[in-house]
Amino acid sequence: MAQLLVRDLPEALVLALKERAAANGRSAEAEHRLILEEALRSGRNEFRKRAARLRAGTVGRIQGESADLIREDRDSR
Template identity: 70%
Template sequence: MATLLVRGIEESLVQRLREQAAANGRSAEAEHRAILAQALGGTHRRSLAEVLASIPDVGQDADFERVQEAGEARRVFD
């Protein structure tokens, strides 16, 4: 793992970090890691099942059925 050093942080911000860490039962360093992970999206990748489950139900298959006019040549690449 890498090490990250942040300089020039206002003391009031550091104090709020310490208070938030204490409220969450973590060290200030662990709280800092959690904040960074949340802000930057963390490392969680959704599974295919999660992605598919998140697709909204927008109708029945018949709603999207293509109607072909009589006498019209079948269009394969549309």
């Protein structure tokens, strides 16, 4: 498995990580891993929500493969 080294963190941030880890019964490393996983997972969820909103906004519009639409337009001339 890969490793990640983060340099030059403010001491207050490291302390907050250790306190959060202790409060959750985990090591600082395990807490850090969980924070990264949650942050990156939420990014995907936000993307999915945004994509769903965009799809909802295109209801009723012409849909299909772009190549087919271009061919149809070209052939109609």
